[in-house]
Amino acid sequence: MIEALRSRRSIGKLEGDVDQMQIRELIELAVAAPNHRLTEPWRFTILRGAARARLGRLWAEIVARDLPLSGEARAGVLQREAGKMLRAPVLIVASVRTDPDPITAAEDFAATAAAVENVLLGAAGFGLGAMWRTGAAAYAPEVKAFLELDPSDRIVAFVYLGRPAAEPSPPKPRDAEAVTRWFD
Ligand SMILES: Cc1cc2nc3c(=O)[nH]c(=O)nc-3n(C[C@H](O)[C@H](O)[C@H](O)COP(=O)(O)O)c2cc1C
Secondary structure, three states: OOHHHHHOOOOEEEEEOHHHHHHHHHHHHOOOOHHHHHHHOOOEEEEEEHHHHHHHHHHHHHHOOOOOOOOHHHHHHHHHOOOOOOOOOOEEEEEEEEOHHHHHHHHHHHHHHHHHHHHHHHHOOOOOEEEEEOOHHHHHHHHHHHHOOOOOOEEEEEEEEEOOOOOOOOOOOOHHHHHHOOOO
């Protein structure tokens, strides 16, 4: 466990395919995360195959409509943005419903982030590569509509999942001491 926590790294270059049973198991690991009052606030939407391309096209249109571009320049943006959803064979979209009580909503969001970390660690355990991404697509109402989420839901992560196609970059040194205070 400790070795897994120390060695997990984001891997952005992903390829191949992921076994459906492994995806199911990753979601089982996700829902094992702690959540206060067992509200089970999370939802997981799996995008594979052509569904990634459909979302990519929608996303590209959203980006391009706000840019004063036409012709080849616009086509280039459309292609680049649409390709973003194809950076992995599987996307797991982790979202959370928003409870009317702000404290519950904050705790539900935290629980869903913990669930996402379980997915990342589980993926590492399976020898898969994974990358937690958000970006503007995570906050676009049209993307939530495409995913059939409620407008008040929040997307916590797009987890890009696949077989690692590159070595992860070495971790940036992190200083635990500098962010720790002790009160005795
Ligand atoms: C809430 C959240 C959002 C993130 N969004 C992005 C993103 O949009 N694009 C990206 O490249 N990485 C994103 N990341 C991944 C971080 O960039 C990554 O974890 C960080 O670079 C450290 O790398 P490591 O996971 O290998 O330690 C996100 C991570 C979190 C927790």
